[in-house]
Amino acid sequence: MVDNQILCEQEPIHLVGRIQGFGKSLILDADLTVVGISANFDAWLSTAVESFLEKNIIHLAQACFQEDWPPIEEFLQKNLNAPNVRETLEITLFGRLFDLCVYQQDAFIHLDFENKNKIFPNVIKLSSYSKKLNQSGERLWKSLCESIREIVGYDRVMVYQFLEDKSGQVIAESIKDGITSYFGFRFPEFDIPAQARRLYEKHHARQTADITAQTFPILSLRNTAFDLSFSNLRALSPIHLQYLANAGAQASLSFSIIVQDELWGMVTCQHSEARHVDYNERALALFLTEFAVNKHLAVVLEQDLELDREIAALEMKVKENILLKSNVLTGLAAALPDLAKLISADGIAVVHKDRNLLYNTGFNSQELDRLHSYINSLHDKPILKDHNFAFKHRDDIDIPLTFAGLCRLDIDLTRSFSLYAFRKEVIFEESWAGKPEKLMTYDETQHTYYPSPRQSFEAWKQAVYGTAPRWKTENILALKRIRQVVRESIVQKSDEISNLNQELIQLNNALDTYSYTVTHDLKNPLSSIKLSGQFLRLKANDNPLVVKSADNILHAVRDMEGMMDKILEFSKAKVYQFTPEWIDVANIIKNIVETGANRYVIPFESIIIERTLPIYGERSLLYQLFSNVIGNAIKYSSKELHPKIVIASAVNNNMVTYYITDNGIGIDNTELEKVYEVFKRMSNAAGFEGSGVGMAIVKRILERFNGQIDIRSKVGVGTTIAISFPNADIPAEWLNGTHLEEQ
Secondary structure: OOOOEOOHHHOOHHHOOEEOOOEEEEEEOOOOEEEEEEHHHHHHOOOOHHHHOOOEHHHHHHHHHHHHHHHHHHHHHHHHOOOOOOEEEEEEEOOEEEEEEEEEEOOEEEEEEEEOOOOOHHHHHHHHHHHHHHOOHHHHHHHHHHHHHHHHOOOEEEEEEEOOOOOEEEEEEEEOOOOOOOOOOEEOHHHOOHHHHHHHHHOOEEEEOOOOOOOEEEEOOOOOOOOOOOOOOEOOOHHHHHHHHHOOOOEEEEEEEEEOOEEEEEEEEEEOOOOOOOHHHHHHHHHHHHHHHHHHHHHHHHHHHHHHHHHHHHHHHHHHHHHHHOOHHHHHHHHHHHHHHHOOOOEEEEEOOOOOEEEOOOOOHHHHHHHHHHHHHHOOOOEEEEOOHHHHHHHHOOOOOOOOEEEEEEOOOOOOOEEEEEEOOOOEEEEEEOOOOOEEEEEOOOOEEEEEOOOOOOEEEEEEOOOOOOOOHHHHHHHHHHHHHHHHHHHHHHHHHHHHHHHHHHHHHHHHHHHHHHHHHOHHHHHHHHHHHHHHHHOOOOOHHHHHHHHHHHHHHHHHHHHHHHHHHHHHHHHOOOOOEEEOOHHHHHHHHHHHHHHHOOOHHHEEEOOOOOEEEOHHHHHHHHHHHHHHHHHHHOOOOOOOEEEEEEEEOOEEEEEEEEOOOOOOHHHHHHOOOOOOOOOOOOOOOOOOOHHHHHHHHHHHHOOEEEEEEEOOOEEEEEEEEEOOOOOHHHHHOOHHHHO
16 A cells, blocks of 8 residues: 555545435434534525534524424424434425424434425326336336336436445446446446445435535534434545546435345446435335346246245255265266256365265366365365456466366265366356546645546456356355255264174174074084994995995084184185284295195196285184195186196285186186175086185175285186285385294
8 A cells, every 4th residue: 555545445435424415404412412414504594503512402493494393393303203214304494395304323313404495296106116126027126216216317327236246236227328338348446445435334215416516614612423324324435426427427315125134235426517316305206126036036936936946956966966966976977967067066075085976077176176276275265256267267277277266065074075066168258347447636735645536437448368257155055955954864874884883793693693603503413423323334344326426524513624624714714813913925835836736636746837026914714824825726727638827926005916827717807796705606516516605704704804805807817916915115124034033
């Protein structure tokens, strides 16, 4: 700010201390002492106006009002008993009509005597005006302009709506033939500074009858600046008077458009000649303005109801999708196109730690992550909306911005689950009533800069680039509603998972009990059957039928014993508690290979053991795991003419991965998903012994290790199983073998 600079918004326009000439003003204290009186009261007095200051009003009444005083006094007393009520009384003084307005402001009582027109025929047309507005439909504000122009008789009446950036735009007007239209024109924020807007929120009508007419000071003996915010006679700022003159207006009239307790806009009237619009005419115009607001609210309410129905339908669809998909992200993904359509977005994206969702964004998931991180570094708000995001940030972010506008809502408090909406650039032309620049004039006598109203209101146009349509309140509402659905679904899913976990715990406990019961209680009868089979075999006396039957019994018993042992192993793989440590699995693998080669009678040299890296785990569980995987590789390759099994290990993505490859029978791709099911055997494994429990045990053990398994196989060619264990930060002594020296 420049030194000695006075800004428009700093001017105390409510404390101007002057009134216009179409009335007179009187200010009393609570004791009815005259503390302020307008200088133009001298037209009604034969003595000096100042002589009545600090005296009871009765002295002024005797000198001025005389026989007209009783109705004034009665009206004044009525107002004193109702301090929050603003009343107006039609009176006759000195042979002419006046509107007396009495109101209280701060600790003072104000009496404004305003000139009144003798004839006011438009009051009787109230019904027709109301009917016209009621039937106007989309022409509501245009009809309001036409009606008010007919009442006040001005050249121009326009509805001026405040926009999000505090500037304004003319959305409707009614003008006299031959004058320039301002329809669609923008007006900068500083045309109506902040303190003027606050006045319009308090007092909903303001008039300047003649910008060049003499104004009169409020005389007072007290060092008090009287607040004239509610005075119909208040004089206007010289800066605003110059503004009106530059616009070609000699008289001006404004009515506030208050929507839901906020200043939504104004009805602004301008006339090329001086013209006073009296109280009744202004009251009618203000009534019609408020009527139009109610009509506008009814239309908005209907639009809101329709929007609510659309949002509710989308909410239901999202809920159904999540329910059917059993996953919040998958259910949300199916609704993204409908959400984009509902809020008029060109693209939608969801950022989540598990995976990102993108719909018509023009960039990939990694670029979305970078955009998300960039915005997190700039803002900590749960809601961000910016219609020209790309214009502001294009040079600071390392991804191609295929959009101009952005809106983001955080779904969770960690800001790791967020919903994004995007809008593309729309190039358009803005028309302003004169170039929107604030000018300052230097006063050499006061050594101060003053605001200077712009001289021209001719159309000034500019093309606007790098921006998208603004995000509306209803767009944000729709996104909030969908966010709430997602939040509720997450909570519901959490409850369902918690309940399922409890059921799973109970089922697992029951399974453990069953496993121990089966493996324990069946051993005795199974031992009896085994002894009987062995006895039959001894007493067969070379009877082939008895020998065969006995052998079948013994084979079946052996299979049953194996299945029970596997059931017990499977149960232990889940409940076994251990403390992980580094395990050298070289000897474990060597022992398993030797046992397998001897059991299935294959050459030991057909099994190649390459590098065996240590694993961070538990010895007995690792033995079970490799025993099943390597045992299967040997078993299912044993009938090949030249069996070959390769065991190797490597470090990938900070995991130790073991590869067990064989040239055995292979697994059909359609059966790969069923490999880990208990007692499930592959369709081509009928010629090999087994219980179908081994790979289920492998899967269970890997879950205990937080490991991973991947199977690649082709029938008749062979199988490669990749088993990955977390933590590849192998200590150096385990890599160079020095750990063996310490043992």
